[in-house]
Structure formats: structure tokens, C-alpha cells
Amino acid sequence: MTETKPEYEKPLPAITELNAPFWDGTRQGELRLQACSACGHRWFPAAARCPQCLSTDYRWTAASGRGRVWSWIVMHQRYFKSFEADLPYKVILVELDEGPLITGAMADAAAEVRCDLPVRVTFEAATEGVSIPKFVPA
Amino acid sequence: MSDIPTEIRDRTAIVGIGGTDFGALYRERDASRSQYDLAAQAFVAALADAGLSKTAIDGLICVRVPDYQRLAAMLGLHSLHLVNSLEGTGRMAGVALQYAVTAIVTGQADTVAVVYGNNGRSASAQYGGGFDSSSPAAYEAMYGMTSPGASVALMYRRHQHEFGTTDDALAAVALNNRKNGALNDKAVYQQPITRDDYFKSRYIAEPLRLFDYCIINDGGVAFIVTRADRARDLRQPPAYVAATYSATELTNFYAVRDYFYGACQDVAKRLYPAAGISPSDVDCLQVYDNFTPTVLFSLEGFDHCPRGESGSWVQDGRIELGGELPVNTSGGHTAESYMQGFGLTIEAVRQVRGQAGARQVPDCEVVQYICASPIVNAHILHA
Numbered sequence: 179m180t181e182t183k184p185e186y187e188k189p190l191p192a193i194t195e196l197n198a199p200f201w202d203g204t205r206q207g208e209l210r211l212q213a214c215s216a217c218g219h220r221w222f223p224a225a226a227r228c229p230q231c232l233s234t235d236y237r238w239t240a241a242s243g244r245g246r247v248w249s250w251i252v253m254h255q256r257y258f259k260s261f262e263a264d265l266p267y268k269v270i271l272v273e274l275d276e277g278p279l280i281t282g283a284m285a286d287a288a289a290e291v292r293c294d295l296p297v298r299v300t301f302e303a304a305t306e307g308v309s310i311p312k313f314v315p316a
Numbered sequence: 317m318s319d320i321p322t323e324i325r326d327r328t329a330i331v332g333i334g335g336t337d338f339g340a341l342y343r344e345r346d347a348s349r350s351q352y353d354l355a356a357q358a359f360v361a362a363l364a365d366a367g368l369s370k371t372a373i374d375g376l377i378c379v380r381v382p383d384y385q386r387l388a389a390m391l392g393l394h395s396l397h398l399v400n401s402l403e404g405t406g407r408m409a410g411v412a413l414q415y416a417v418t419a420i421v422t423g424q425a426d427t428v429a430v431v432y433g434n435n436g437r438s439a440s441a442q443y444g445g446g447f448d449s450s451s452p453a454a455y456e457a458m459y460g461m462t463s464p465g466a467s468v469a470l471m472y473r474r475h476q477h478e479f480g481t482t483d484d485a486l487a488a489v490a491l492n493n494r495k496n497g498a499l500n501d502k503a504v505y506q507q508p509i510t511r512d513d514y515f516k517s518r519y520i521a522e523p524l525r526l527f528d529y530c531i532i533n534d535g536g537v538a539f540i541v542t543r544a545d546r547a548r549d550l551r552q553p554p555a556y557v558a559a560t561y562s563a564t565e566l567t568n569f570y571a572v573r574d575y576f577y578g579a580c581q582d583v584a585k586r587l588y589p590a591a592g593i594s595p596s597d598v599d600c601l602q603v604y605d606n607f608t609p610t611v612l613f614s615l616e617g618f619d620h621c622p623r624g625e626s627g628s629w630v631q632d633g634r635i636e637l638g639g640e641l642p643v644n645t646s647g648g649h650t651a652e653s654y655m656q657g658f659g660l661t662i663e664a665v666r667q668v669r670g671q672a673g674a675r676q677v678p679d680c681e682v683v684q685y686i687c688a689s690p691i692v693n694a695h696i697l698h699a
Binding site: 188189190191192194222223248249250251252253254255257258261264266267269271273279280281282283292293294304310 | 442444445447449450452454455456457458459460461462463466469470471473474477518519520521522523524568569571573
């Protein structure tokens with residue numbers, strides 16, 4: 179008898195041709211962001227055009243994976259059935275060193291959080307093919 | 317361009333208002349209730365209030381009523397010069413007035429009805445939990461992050477960190493709304509709450525509690541805007557529009573790093589000079605309060621108090637009736653009704669007219685409306 183992992187029921191973004199490099203990165207333990215070849219701007223989530231200079235010429239490059247907790251909440255309301263067992267759970271909003279804000283969670287759900295806490299990214303396998311970014315104190 | 321345009325100052329006025337009985341509708345939930353019927357009911361009330369025949373209406377702006385054609389047909393408005401529907405979000409209450417004023421001043425229309433209908437409670441509207449896996453919101457949903465309230469909670473937590481704001485600030489706003497709601501016989505909640513009630517209410521997205529959240533309820537609101545020269549001959553004292561402006565902070569997410577301060581300042585710097593007033597001339601303030609922290613962000617963004625000091629500024633009855641700057645006199649979105657800015661707009665008109673009954677601000681001449689959201693807008697109305 180083979181053991182199968184229970185199916186992952188939490189929301190996940192659709193993986194598309196555009197954002198596939200991001201998800202390839204998370205699977206390989208790297209947080210990748212687009213970097214505009216024309217103006218150097220970096221953004222998240224994936225978009226086909228630099229929102230600063232409107233160029234469509236960009237590269238996917240590894241970000242430092244470091245940032246600080248801009249803010250955080252504890253969700254008490256059941257909005258997603260798939261998160262019901264986790265209630266109440268923390269959500270953090272991280273300002274990456276490269277500039278963009280990225281929503282996330284601490285890898286250790288019980289970890290203490292505060293605004294401006296320095297963090298670095300880590301990755302957690304959600305499904306066989308998809309790993310999601312989480313954070314640990316830096 | 318450094319000159320502040322004053323071409324619109326006092327060229328238009330709100331001359332008719334109509335709103336449903338929000339409390340009665342709340343007590344009797346009805347799954348068949350349609351936003352079209354609610355909007356129509358409010359429109360009829362606004363016409364009667366203005367003393368206008370429907371043939372005088374040549375502009376129709378619908379909000380949260382998706383199909384303007386259906387509503388126009390229901391109301392028998394056949395020869396409009398201006399018509400459209402705006403999305404059903406709170407930021408559109410201010411945008412709708414801005415469009416109505418602009419259309420009238422430029423001669424595109426003479427008399428515009430702005431009509432809003434919301435059957436959110438009866439239709440079980442949800443503000444969180446839904447997401448489109450191909451939208452940026454999916455990058456929040458994967459961590460269980462959802463809802464505008466949770467985004468405002470993120471901004472409020474940061475505001476606490478940056479400025480030392482405490483939950484007593486939110487309690488003051490929440491208590492004020494409920495206290496005012498008790499003077500409003502159309503309000504959903506007409507019972508005051510105590511500080512203790514506030515702190516004991518359950519967290520939704522901590523640090524925000526239940527009493528920081530708007531109600532989800534049913535209702536309709538309409539207001540009629542016309543040329544100032546025509547307004548003077550109508551049944552009600554006109555509420556002149558001295559100025560109205562918008563500015564945006566549109567990102568992929570609702571939370572922004574400056575609590576909409578930059579966009580608020582962008583509006584404030586044009587609004588006050590265009591209206592020919594300063595913030596201290598405002599007698600009564602109606603603030604879009606989908607969640608109580610937006611009142612703090614609005615007070616700071618529009619120079620009613622120094623940046624970062626709203627938390628202490630709202631204490632000691634300053635925002636209550638009888639205080640220095642009464643705020644949300646009909647109970648706002650947490651006590652009167654969540655009509656997404658429309659209930660606040662018609663309350664502003666009542667205050668300007670001196671028709672707010674037990675909650676009337678004495679000698680009220682200048683009323684300001686503010687909505688701090690991804691589209692910030694504000695108006696100055698006066699007698």
C-alpha cells in the first residue's frame with residue numbers, strides 16, 4: 179500500500195507561461211523577480227510589462243530573498259474553508275530589499291512577528307510541483 | 317499649472333436626496349430584494365424631496381446597479397443626455413458626484429440623478445474569500461489573506477508601529493458612530509456601545525475587531541445635482557458644491573505604504589483652495605469608514621490634525637456631536653448603513669440644510685466628505 183499525500187486544497191495562483199519562471203525558482207529554492215532591462219525596476223507579481231518605464235524587455239533574476247516585515251495581521255475570520263484548521267493564523271506583508279511588497283507567512287506559524295522584523299525567504303512544498311515562499315527571522 | 321481652478325465653485329448644487337429605511341430593511345431580510353427596486357425607491361424619494369418632475373432629469377449615473385438601461389427603463393427616463401453605470405465600490409460615491417458636477421458645468425447635462433442600490437445582505441454579499449487564480453489577489457489568497465478589511469488592518473498595524481497609535485483611537489471612532497446611530501431612526505444599529513463592548517468584540521482580522529467593520533445591509537440612496545441657478549428655485553435649500561477632486565494610489569493590492577496619505581494630500585492641496593476654505597472652516601465631516609482606521613487616515617491626509625496624531629486627536633469627544641469637528645453624524649458605515657459613501661453624502665446635505673434633527677450640527681455651513689481608498693475623493697458642500 180502506498181501512502182498518498184492528502185490533496186492540497188488551499189488557494190494557489192494559476193501557473194502561466196508568464197509567471198512560470200517565478201514558480202521554477204521557488205521549486206529550486208530561489209525567489210526570482212523580473213528586472214527591467216531598460217530601467218532596472220523590479221516588480222511582483224509577474225507582469226508582461228515594466229510598470230515603471232513600460233518596457234517589455236525584462237529578465238528573471240534571483241532576489242536577495244531578504245526583507246523586513248512591513249506589517250502583519252492575525253486572521254480570525256473563516257474566509258477560506260481550506261484555512262479553517264489554521265485559525266487564527268498570521269499573515270505578514272514583507273517589504274523585500276529590492277522594493278516590492280510580497281504577502282507571506284512565517285514558516286513557523288507560531289513564530290513571534292513584529293513590524294520591521296528582518297526576515298529571509300524559505301520555501302515550502304505545497305504540492306509535488308509547487309513550492310510557496312515563506313519567511314524565517316533573518 | 318499652479319493656479320487652482322475655481323470654475324466649478326458653486327456652479328452646481330445637490331437639490332434632492334432620498335434614502336431607504338435601513339433599519340427596517342435589515343430587520344426583514346428578503347432574498348428576492350433587488351438593487352434595482354431599492355435604487356428606484358431612493359430615486360423617487362429624491363425627486364419628491366427636490367420637488368422635481370422626472371422629466372427634469374437628463375443625466376443618470378448608476379452605482380452598484382450594473383445595468384443602467386434596465387434602471388432607466390424602470391424609471392421611464394427616455395431622453396437622457398448622460399448615462400452610465402459605475403462599479404459597486406465605495407470609492408465610486410465620490411467619483412459619481414465628481415462626474416455629475418463636471419457634466420453639468422460643461423453643459424453635457426442639466427440635472428443629474430446619481431442612484432445607488434445595494435441588496436448585499438439579502439444576496440449574502442461576501443467581501444473576502446473569493447479570488448481569481450489568475451489575478452494578483454491569488455498571491456494573497458495562498459496565505460489565507462483576503463478582504464479589504466484585512467488590508468486596512470495591515471495598514472493600521474503599521475500606523476501603530478510608526479506613530480504609536482493605540483486601539484483607543486479606533487474605540488473612539490466606533491463609539492462615536494454608534495452614539496450617532498442612536499439619534500438616527502433609519503439606522504441599522506441604534507444602540508450605543510461602551511468602551512468595554514468595543515474591546516470585548518471579537519477580532520476579525522486582528523488588530524481589527526467586529527466593531528471596526530462596516531455592516532453588510534440592504535438599501536438605496538439617490539441624490540440629484542443641478543445647476544446652481546436652477547437650484548435656487550427648487551423646494552429645498554441648495555447644498556452647493558464648492559469643490560470636488562480625486563487622486564489615486566492604484567497598486568495590485570489594497571494596502572499601500574502611506575495609508576493613502578500622498579493621494580489625500582494631492583486632493584487636499586487642490587480642494588481647499590478651490591473651495592476657498594481651510595480645514596478649520598469645516599463644521600461637519602463625513603468620512604468613508606468601511607473600517608474605522610480610514611477615519612484616522614482621512615483626518616491626517618486632509619490636514620485636520622498633524623500627521624501621525626489622529627489617534628490622540630479623536631479622543632475626548634472632539635469628533636462627537638458638540639465637539640470641535642463632528643464626524644459621521646448619521647452613524648457612518650458601522651451604525652447607520654453600509655451604503656458605500658452614499659449615506660454619508662446625503663447626510664452631508666442634511667447637515668448643510670439644517671435638517672438633521674437631533675443630530676444637527678448647530679450653525680452648520682460647510683460640510684466635507686472624504687473617502688480614503690485606492691481612489692481618494694473629497695468634496696466641500698456648503699449652504
